[in-house]
Amino acid sequence: MSTRFERKSKKIDEKKAEITKEYMDRYCKVKNKNSKKDIKKDLKKYARKISRLEKKKYGIHKHINIKETKNDDIYGNFGYGRHLVNPYLNEKDDLKVRIGSDMKLNYNKVMPYIKSDDMDDRLVGFLRFAETVHHELGHLEQHIAVDKSKKIKDIKPEYVYKYALEFLGINYKGKEYYKKGDNYNKMFTETNAREKGLDGVSNMLLKLHMKGLNKRYVKWKSEKVMRDEFVELEDLEGKHGLEERFILTRNIADEAMRKNPNYLKVLPALDLAYTKDGERKSLYNIVRDDSSQTMKIRLNPFISKNKKKEKVEEIHDMYSEIFTSKLENCTENEYRYATQMVGKKSMKKMIEISADHYEKKYNGYIDSAKTEKELRTYFDEDSPSKINRVYMNRLEYNDSRYAPYMDLLNEAYSYTKNMNVKKLSGSEIRKRLKNDRQKINENYKNRKHNKVQTKEKNYVDEITEEDLHIDLEAMRSLKESYLEYEKYNKAKLEELKYKENMEKEKNKVVHNKDR
Amino acid sequence: MQDIKELKRKFDNYEITSDAINPKDKIQIARMYEDEIENIRENIEKMREEIKKYENKK
Secondary structure, eight states, X not given: OOOHHHHHHHHHHHHHHHHHHHHHIIIIISOOOSOHHHHHHHHHHHHHHHHHHHHHHHTOOOOEEEEEXXXXXXXXXXXXXXXXXSEEEOTTOOEEEOXXXXXXXXXXXXXXXXXXXXXHHHHHHHHHHHHHHHHHHHHHHHHHHHHOSSOOTTOXXXXXXXXXXXXXXXXXXXXXXXXXXXXXXXXXXXXXXXXXXXXXXXXXXXXXXXXXXXXHHHHHHHTTOXXXXXXXXXXXXXXXXXXXXXXXXXXXXHHHHHHOTTHXXXXXXXXXXXXXXXXXXXXXXXXXXXXXXXXXXXXXXXXXXXXHHHHHHHHHHHHHHHHHHHHTTSOHHHHHHHHHHHOHHHXXXXXXXXXXXXXXXXXXXXXXXXXXXXXXXXXXXXXXXXXXXXXXXXXXXXXXXXXXXXXXXXXXOSSSTXXXXXXXXXXXXXXXXXXXXXXXXXXXHTOOOOOEEOSSOEESOOOOHHHHTOOHXXXXXXXXXXXXXXXXXXXHHHHHHHHHHHHHHHHHHHHHHHO | OHHHHHHHHHHHTTSSOGGXXXXXXXXXXXXXXXXXXXXXXXXHHHHXXXXXXXXXXX
16 A cells, blocks of 8 residues: 555656656757757756655755856756755854755756757757756755754655765865865765656656666666765875775764764754764663664554564664764773663664664675676776675675674673673662672581682682672673763763853843843 | 772772682672762762753753
8 A cells, every 4th residue: 555655756756757758859859949048948947847846745845946057067967056954054163044945057068968969969968957956856855854844755764864974074074075086976965866866867757658768868877876885985184995985974973073062953863873962872872762763663553564664674774874883983881881771682683783784785785786887886896706705805894893792792791690681770780789698698608618729719618600690890890881971970960060150150241231 | 908909909900800809809899899889879860860950940
């Protein structure tokens, strides 16, 4: 059974296809004899009609200004956009607001194609123009998604998080970063918008039963599309080796947030991963958020079983990224503390979900690459055997990535070795300690004087370590975790006191002014 | 008592492992940890209550 959104999308896509057919008949079937001025006006009308329908599909109410640009430096597209639907931070970290969205189209670039005697040229030109419109609408959607003030249908939560990280990086590092080297081609927001552009055109052509044309266009375009994350990423500091793009993006985002937590106001979607203080959320909070969000979906009686499965997986995909980012940047004590709080079972589950998520991704690249050339763009290698080796390495890397954390889970780090630790509250710990002390005391009463060998000394008790049920290492670790938690709360309290004092000072000044 | 304190200090600083501690001393050290953890927890509870007050004021 289709959803309301799917039914609405279908109707809109059909309307878009109708309009596109009308324009293709006008400009591609035969060479149009109208003046360039009239053609420009008409193409603008086309862009406006398509934009209006796409906005209706996704529930976007922001106005888009469709303007002309003569700028030739726009990476092979027929236009570009400035989608400033959010406030932003300038160099002085002031919160500024720029409202409005521009779509700038280079009609001069389209014209030679439209005016060509060759039908193929006319088709390519017009379709690229249509693609540009969809590409820019894709960007608009991204900006609105991170704003969170509107719910955009059919956007994966993982994508919203990635958009937010990239917009943060661009804002923090500046346009130079965005345009440096080949960064533009490798930004997720760009590859995503490029896919939306292509999908937009494909959907319309398929609705018009133009399978052959669609195939040709997609093939021609795919050869130009640089995809995904295993390509060298160059930034202002120089070239980076083969690594997932998001490690770099994430590091830049962490730096930006630490310097100015106000970015949360600019990009509210960042609150998925960052606290109000600009620090990455704790492992405990991340695991808990994943669990509570998926629980909400499971308990929603209005979502079908299949849809629930899909949505739960989307939430897991997003939190896998956030969780792994934090996992690889936390201390062992943080990890142990988080495991104590959520329980070994939940932590293990989160690790398995994350490992599956990355394996799915790597497999996805292999499956979706239709040609060897495409595979090469993912893995940056030049022979099938090398590609296979890199792919196997990636899978092994994925397994080994999480292995140390699984090992820690398997260690008897919890207070009592033989119990399944779920959530240890302070009173539970004390209770167990008390029970063990009693046991130990009873053993002492019944003890005989026998020698017991240990690694370092000989003792006169028959009590073995197993009997004692005391794991000093675990207790030390627990104390350290509590100390960290104490430090965290102390810092939080100091901040609140500081803020209150600042308010009082402010009010004093205002009060004195009024006098 | 001094020996136990010294032993615990070394253990706290990762200078020795629990293998080097005899079972009788382990028990004492475990009690000391228990007391320390309890004190820290009480501290944390007090701070959390204060934090709640500030947050409710908002």
